[in-house]
Amino acid sequence: MVATTHSWFVGAGTVLLVLLLGIGGSPAVASDSAGTAMQTQTVNTTLDVQAIPGSISYTNPARISGTLRTANGTPVATEQVRLEVENRTRLVRTDGNGSFAFQYRPRSARTGTTDVSVRYIPDQSATYRGDTATATVSVTQVTPTLTLDRSPSRLATGDELVVTTAVRVNGAGVSDIPIELRIGGTLFKRVVTGSNGTVRTVIRLPPVSTGEQTVSAVIPYEDRxxxxxxxxxxxxVEPRPVMISMDATRVDGAIAVNGTVLTGDGRAVPGQSVQFSTEGQQQGSAETDENGTFETRLSTDALPEGDSSVTVTARFDESNTNFGTAEASATIDLSGGAATSPTEQPESVLQALVSEVRSFFTVPVTAAVVTGVILMLLEVIARRLGLYSDAVPESDDTETTVPTDAENVRVTDTTVATDTDETNASESDDDTPTSASRPTDRMGQAIAAGEYDLAVTMAYESVSDDLRATASLQNGKTHWELLEWCEDSALSADQVDTVRSVVAAYDRAAFSADSMDRASAEVAVERARDFQVDSLS
Known part of the structure; x- marks a missing residue:
């Protein structure tokens, strides 16, 4: 009876303090029916691949074969597994001995004798750890045909430019080839060819000089x-006229200026500089935001004494773009009539903190605090007097069964086609996974191990898997095509923004020569963890 009373004291006091004071607790830990903490175990794996004889190329593909086993030699049998080669992932199925095979056409592999890396990426719900193996191979180069089409041929800043590019070898499209799109040598977008070797993208023409410009598509490969x-x-590129509007007000010994720069048809002009002057003297500048608006404060210290008014001029003149020039002026009364009322002085940090604490401790909250403290004191007194025992009665329900390595081998019902051709479903980069659950520890483990590219790849696969499982998308879409589909879907703006962020990080991790940094990888992982889509109806 005393032990029961003790439990009630502890539970009631803790609940009141946590719920009413808002004190954060530790993350929830999974437990069984008896309250015994359980911990998910992971099993190490060993990936082996066989040597690749002879010379290979895109037109002379190789067959990569190998085995996947747990660390103690148990085959990962009849399992659909995800393998990554050259930053391209595919799903293959192992047989009863843990063996697999698939066709490999080199794309970004370096020419000559090189090591091809094959990495096993466990499903987010699997209990396995990933592993990597390499095979030495001799690679020869193939020159593709690259085509570019753009429309329209005449346009101005802010207009939509449609660019379509295609990469082909012997007339057949080559997928997963990165292409850099440039205007006058300046990179403005990076895309990747789809399953048919073609990619189409739409951009708004950035500010560039008027006249003839060159749009180019570049495959950024060398010795590949x-x-x-x-x-x-x-x-x-045709000239684009602009309009500028401005308001100016005297505020606390300064001149507050704000306004907007728009094109003739009402489009915002973002990321451009506006210059300010008073009575012909330069007074600094401000940059327009994404809505074309600007704001700043100008000092009155340099103004002649005794002047009753001053003229402020805002001028937009970006000669290195195809925008026209624009100017707006406003006259400010310095006599005092147009001055705004003095602003209130802010409270000190300490005063603000005291005020916040006082406003928090309302009567109900204060009563909860006092009650919680009393209950905890009663618990201490009960312990001191020895009125209860800490012993936990035995129960048959507290037994926890830990699966063996063999039991951890997950068999799915997914049917996979034969792996003799790279276009088969068993080797598709975008096959739908068998599980929709998404524990997040593996992405965190990859970041902790410094494998930022792997963490971002897993983040992308996690988001991609959720979308494909929910929307029943066809296999074969590239990450950019997947994003374009999301932008045209019923997803919310926040969901599309998450997909855009993860796709951009994956593109950098998979195709850029620059290594992924930890901060960017953590952002992608967190966005993937928060992503959830239940339906797209």
Whole structure:
């Protein structure tokens, strides 16, 4: 009876303090029916791949075969597993001995004798750890045909430019080839070819100089299995007139200025500089935001004494763009009539903190605090007097069964086609996974181990898997095509923004020569963890 009373004291006091004071607790820990903490175990794996004889190329593919076992030699049998080669993932099925095979066409592999890395990426719900193996191979280069089409050929800043590029070898499209799109040598977008070797993208023309400009598509490869190529087309950039509006007010010994820069048809002009002057003297500048608005404060110290008014001028003149020039002025009364009322002085940090604490301790909250403290004191007194025992009665329900390595081998019902051709479903980069659950510890483990590219790849696969499982998308979409689909879907703006963020990080991790940094990887992982889509109806 005393022990029961003790439990009630502890539970009631803790609940009141946590719920009413808002004190955060530790993350929830999974437990069984008896309250015994359980911990998910992970099993180490060993990935082996066989040597690749002879010379290979994109037109002369190799067959990669190997085995996947647990660390103690138990085969990961009849399991659909995700393997990554050249930053491209595919799903293959192991047989009863843990063996697998698939066709490999080199794309970004370096020419000559090189090591091809094959990495096993466990499903987010699997109990396995990943592993990597390498195979030495001799790679020869193939030169593709790169084409570029753009529309329209005449446009101005802010207009939509449609660019379509295609990469082909012997007339057949080559998928997963990165292409950099440039205007006058400046990179403005990076895309990746789809399953048919083609990619189409739409951009708004950035601010560039008027006249003839060159739009180019570049395969940024050098000494790779697919040779680097370039294609170009010209466009004519026409001038775009702009309008500027401005308001100016005297505030606390300064002049507050704000306004907007818009094109003639009402589009915002973002990321451009506006210059300010008073009575012909330069007074600094401000940059327009994404809505074309600007704001700043100008000092009155340099103004002649005794002047009753001053003229403020805002001028937009970006000569390196195809925007026109624009100017707006306003006259400010310095006599005092137009001055705004003095602003209130802010409270000190300490005063603000005291006020916040006082406002928090309302009568109900204070009563809860006192009650919680009393209950905890009663618990201490009960312990001191020895009125209860800490012993926990035995129960048959507290037994926890830990699975063996063999029991951890997960068999799915997914049917996978034969793996003799790279276009088969068993080797598709985008096959739908068998599980929709998504524990997040593996992405965190990859970041902790410094494998930032792997963490981002897992984040992308997690988001991609959720979308494919929910929307029943067809296999074969690239990450950019997946994003374009999301932008046209019923997803919310926040969900599309999450997909856009993860896709951009994955593109950098998978195709950029620059290594992924920890901060960017952590952002992608957190966005993937928060992503959830229940239906797209």
């Amino acid at each position: 299995a697919i040779a680097g190529e370039r294609a170009a087309e010209s466009i004519t």
